[in-house]
Amino acid sequence: MAGGHAQASTTPLLCLPLCLLVLLSSAQRATGMYLDAGGTHETFSGGTVPESFSVRSRNSSNSSGAGAAFCRLLSLQILDLSNNQLTGELPDCWWNLQALQFMDLSDNSFSGQIPAAKASHNCSLESLHLAGNGFTGTFPRVLKGCDSLATLDIGSNNFFGAIPPWIGTQVPSLRILSLRSNNFTGVIPVELSRLSKLQLLDLANNRLTGKIPVAFGNLTSMRNPEIVSSTASSLDGSTYQDRIDIIWKGQELIFQRTIRLLTGIDLSGNLLSQCIPDELTNLYGLRFLNLSRNHLSCGIPGDVGSLKNLEFLDLSCNELSGHIPQSISFLSTLSIFNISNNHLSGRIPGGSQMQTLTEPSFYRNNSGLCGFPLADCPTTSPASDEKTGEGEDQWLYYCVTAGVVFGFWLWFGLLFSVETWRCALLFSVDGMQSKIMKKVSHIDQFISKSSNDQYTM
Structure with a gap:
């Protein structure tokens, strides 16, 4: 009985490629199937192709023939093959699924480059998840012109090259953009600031250089978070809800129902x-x-x-210097504040919220920091007071000297540039000289008279 039960539970998986071939063998009658995580197997018939197909967490394998079989499901809207052991490359015909809105191939073992699409390709994708595979190549150009694409997660792959600037104009509906843990290089395109609906930007763990674009301060949905909650999707109300896997407060978490409340930027590890x-x-x-x-x-x-x-602020492992702004104490929702391994100095600001951030490791390796939760700041010593007084006296001496020199040259310059002042000075000098000469002549006469009287005697 136990062996028969195990055989029956695995039969749908072994028959998956065969069922697909049967599904596509008749042009007159379209038949589809839906395989959920519980293993139920249902067959739909009657002339319409199913709108959703899911094989999740079943440890299924994949062959190129079975992958290409999906390309004839032209009415397919939702495709979820995540969390399996699927291998191989994506066939070129995948982009023939003109009605496809949700596609999740994450956490498999796919490889190779994302195939290009025909010039006449009409992109209907609203959510694309390719994370956790072995895809390679540059950023997929097939996404250029996907006007409805709101979620793009291609993290944890082997993509390389520059992030193309056309994302800011050719994929205008993006709300979530995750390119983390790839090999992207170059600068962060300033054009990303044109994505008015962007609420989550994750570029962590790449090799991006340059500076953070100043224009990021204009990201509309991050400036006005109420815009995010009003954004609707055609997937709303279906059996599938969009999701995103991010690092939240040091832990890897999946956000699904609360995804619209999530707003943030992660540029770490670059x-x-x-x-x-x-x-x-x-x-x-x-x-x-x-x-x-x-x-x-x-x-x-x-x-x-x-x-x-703000609930989570991590600035650790940089080369920041100076003091911690006092305004940090105004953040009543802040629960993680990591500034370790920098060159910061001064007293850690106080405040009721800062008193809850008691983890010393979040402040370590900043030799100039002091105050709670680190050691108390040292008091000013008498020696330092004397040095301060000496410094003030020295500066006073310099200022007085500079004032005297400046005043002398100012007076001297005015004296020679104003004719009346110059003449008055010369007359004064002549008068003083004549007075001196008269006194000198009187003294001379007195000396001469004294000498004559001495000789007469």
Whole structure:
């Protein structure tokens, strides 16, 4: 009985390629099937192709013939083959599925490049998940012109090259863009700031260089989070809900029903440099911001306290310097604040919310930081007070000397440039000289008279 039950439970999987061939063998009668995670097997017939097909978490294998078989399901709208052991490359005919809106091939072992589409290709995709495979090549050009594409997750693959600027104009409906854990290089295109509906940008763990675009401060949905909740999709109300897998507060989590409440930027694990743009503090809807493990310098933006919805801020492993802005204490929702491995100094700001961030490791390797939860800041010593007084006296001496020199040359310059002053000075000098000469002549006469009287005697 046990052996028969095991055989019966695996029969649908062994028959999957055969069922597909039977499905496509008749041009007069279209037949489809839906295989869910529970293993139920249903057959639909009567002249219409099924609108959804799912084989999830069944450890199924794949062959090129079975993959190509899907290309004739022209009315297919939802395709979910995630979390299996499917291998091989995608056939060129996949993009013939003109009605396909949701496609999830994530967490398999697919490889090769994403096939190109014909010039007449009409992209109807709204959600595409290819994460967790072995796809390679540059960013898929087949997505150019996908006006309805809202979610794109191609993370954890082997894509390389630059992120194309045309994403900002040719995929205008993007709400979620995840390119994490690939080999993308070059700078972050400033054109991404044109994605007015973008609410989540994940470019972590690539090899991106340059600076964070200042124009990111203009991302509309991140500035005005109420726009996100009003965004609708044609997949709403179906058996499938869009989802995204991100690193949230140090843990890998899947967001599904609450995806529209998720707003954030993750640029960690790259080679970004220069300052953190102050304009990022205009993104009032941000719930998380991760800029860790880069080469960012300068200081933390002083107006960081304006990000009232921020729950997770990670700036660790950079080259930031200066003080922690006092405005950080205004973030009442902040629960993770990691600034370790930088060059920050000064006292850690106080405040009720900062008193809850008690993990010392989040502040470590900043030799100049002090205050709770680290050691108390040292008090000012008398020696330092004396040095300060000496410094003030020295500066006073320099200022007085500079004032005297400047005043002398100012008076001297005016004297020789104004004729009346110059004549008055010369007359005064002549008068003084004549007085001196008269006194000298009197003294001379007195000396001469004294000498004559001495000789007469």
